[in-house]
Amino acid sequence: MNWYPTSFRARRTLATGVVAALVCIGVSLLFLLFAGGKEADRSQALATGTWNRVVPLVRQGPLPSVLHDGKGVAIQVLDAHNQVVSATRQLVGKPPMATFRSTSEDVRAARVLCPPAGLKGCMTVVSYKIYQLDGVWLLYLAVPVIPWYGDTTALLLAIGVSLLVVTMMTAWAFRDLTKVLLPVNAIRMELAEITATGLHRRVPVPGKYEEIKCLAETANDTLDRLEGAYQQLRRFTSDASHDLRSPITAMRAQLEEALMYPRDTDWPKMTEAVLTGVERLQAIVTDLLALARLDAGAPLLRDATDLGRLVGAELSRRTYRVKIVKDLGRNVFICCDRLRIIRVLVNLLDNAERHATSQITVGVRADGQTATLEVLDDGAGIAVEHREMVFDRFTRLDASRDRDAGGTGLGLAIAREIAEAHDGTLTIEDSERGARFVLRLPVCDPPPAVDPDDFSETRSPSAGADDGEDRPRPPARESWTISNARGGGTS
Numbered sequence: 269m270n271w272y273p274t275s276f277r278a279r280r281t282l283a284t285g286v287v288a289a290l291v292c293i294g295v296s297l298l299f300l301l302f303a304g305g306k307e308a309d310r311s312q313a314l315a316t317g318t319w320n321r322v323v324p325l326v327r328q329g330p331l332p333s334v335l336h337d338g339k340g341v342a343i344q345v346l347d348a349h350n351q352v353v354s355a356t357r358q359l360v361g362k363p364p365m366a367t368f369r370s371t372s373e374d375v376r377a378a379r380v381l382c383p384p385a386g387l388k389g390c391m392t393v394v395s396y397k398i399y400q401l402d403g404v405w406l407l408y409l410a411v412p413v414i415p416w417y418g419d420t421t422a423l424l425l426a427i428g429v430s431l432l433v434v435t436m437m438t439a440w441a442f443r444d445l446t447k448v449l450l451p452v453n454a455i456r457m458e459l460a461e462i463t464a465t466g467l468h469r470r471v472p473v474p475g476k477y478e479e480i481k482c483l484a485e486t487a488n489d490t491l492d493r494l495e496g497a498y499q500q501l502r503r504f505t506s507d508a509s510h511d512l513r514s515p516i517t518a519m520r521a522q523l524e525e526a527l528m529y530p531r532d533t534d535w536p537k538m539t540e541a542v543l544t545g546v547e548r549l550q551a552i553v554t555d556l557l558a559l560a561r562l563d564a565g566a567p568l569l570r571d572a573t574d575l576g577r578l579v580g581a582e583l584s585r586r587t588y589r590v591k592i593v594k595d596l597g598r599n600v601f602i603c604c605d606r607l608r609i610i611r612v613l614v615n616l617l618d619n620a621e622r623h624a625t626s627q628i629t630v631g632v633r634a635d636g637q638t639a640t641l642e643v644l645d646d647g648a649g650i651a652v653e654h655r656e657m658v659f660d661r662f663t664r665l666d667a668s669r670d671r672d673a674g675g676t677g678l679g680l681a682i683a684r685e686i687a688e689a690h691d692g693t694l695t696i697e698d699s700e701r702g703a704r705f706v707l708r709l710p711v712c713d714p715p716p717a718v719d720p721d722d723f724s725e726t727r728s729p730s731a732g733a734d735d736g737e738d739r740p741r742p743p744a745r746e747s748w749t750i751s752n753a754r755g756g757g758t759s
């Protein structure tokens with residue numbers, strides 16, 4: 269079992285308590301050693317003071333048999349024959365408290381005796397030699413033993429203060445961490461309660477603690493994005509189901525009616541109508557597949573390509589009901605998946621042709637390190653507030669529904685995904701008249717040698733190309749405008 273707590277708060281509190289205890293032990297030791305030293309000095313001074321007081325009395329003689337016991341020091345004076353001639357009250361009539369004496373030239377010697385004769389407990393006994401005319405007299409002084417920590421009061425004081433400091437520090441750390449972690453807990457609880465149905469909820473942002481504030485704000489930003497993505501996915505799913513259901517319902521009605529009145533049914537016409545529905549379903553499913561592959565980040569081919577020539581080749585491949593004005597700069601190289609870039613171009617040209625009144629202008633140029641492709645028509649244009657919306661999946665503006673019921677509303681979404689997969693952008697920008705779509709891609713170095721027939725061999729989606737990811741092209745059908753847009757039939 270792991271004895272160490274896993275909670276951050278418990279660990280920090282424990283760590284603070286341990287550190288505070290170590291610091292207190294260190295400081296207390298220093299304090300007690302200092303107090304012990306002081307006490308030892310005091311005891312030494314007491315012994316020296318007693319010696320200073322008693323030696324003159326011995327020298328003067330005669331000594332009183334009972335000495336005044338100054339400040340609790342037990343004293344005995346022994347004559348040259350080791351007879352106690354004078355002592356403090358508690359040692360009167362008692363034998364010498366010790367037998368040792370300094371053996372060297374030193375007049376002083378000290379020992380701890382437990383107990384000295386005639387006394388109780390352990391005491392430090394100090395023996396002084398006093399040189400008299402009749403020999404060496406001895407003065408014994410007994411003072412209490414001084415422990416290393418001085419006295420009990422100092423020890424109790426150190427322990428008391430240490431316990432108080434450790435308790436206060438630990439309590440402070442616990443209280444402070446509890447306060448700091450409170451908003452984290454609130455964020456955790458809110459996040460735990462957020463489900464797919466409560467994506468509008470946000471975590472509380474605390475007023476203080478910058479780091480936790482940042483965490484809460486980041487969590488809320490993430491929730492914003494998640495909510496946006498979830499709403500988009502919901503819209504996408506419901507739009508996709510709706511767009512898939514409509515042709516299925518129509519085909520079912522046609523087939524049921526034909527089965528009900530087989531003799532009255534114009535079978536070739538009915539089959540053609542059902543085929544149109546099937547083609548539309550096929551177009552939607554293929555577009556959805558293309559989008560799913562782009563979403564999954566499928567790897568792109570990256571061929572160095574002259575964008576002007578690629579666009580020129582695509583324009584000359586088909587005819588238009590409106591006039592095409594070309595301004596195609598050469599040697600503007602991009603590293604791209606040609607089929608996908610052609611797919612963007614085809615969708616832009618289809619849209620432009622559908623909405624243009626009389627003219628479409630297509631331009632290619634290099635702006636520094638950016639290759640720019642512009643498709644501009646002279647139609648009604650797209651209102652500023654719809655310019656981002658049209659890139660959403662299944663978005664078709666009302667005017668387009670009237671103009672062409674066959675579009676899926678996925679073309680621009682796919683085109684933008686392709687642009688972004690090439691590290692570029694696709695936007696709608698201001699123009700005097702009509703809609704101006706601008707594709708920007710990073711330029712790259714030209715290949716060592718460019719084959720003039722390079723692009724003629726590139727199968728275009730509009731020519732029924734199948735790159736393995738794009739939709740298989742249905743045969744061109746005059747009755748279905750989208751087949752021109754996707755199938756690239758001539759008009």
Ligand SMILES: Nc1ncnc2c1ncn2[C@@H]1O[C@H](COP(=O)(O)OP(=O)(O)OP(=O)(O)O)[C@@H](O)[C@H]1O
Pocket residue numbers: 615619620623645647648649650658663664665666667668669674675676677678679680681703750753
């Ligand atoms: N040049 C344009 N002028 C005006 N509106 C346009 C133009 N290009 C696109 N739009 C609007 O943007 C919408 C989305 O275009 P998008 O290409 O994504 O779909 P679509 O053309 O309707 O269908 P498809 O999936 O077949 O391309 C169109 O339905 C139309 O309303």
Ligand SMILES: [Mg+2]
Pocket residue numbers: 615618619675679680753
């Ligand atoms: Mg389109």
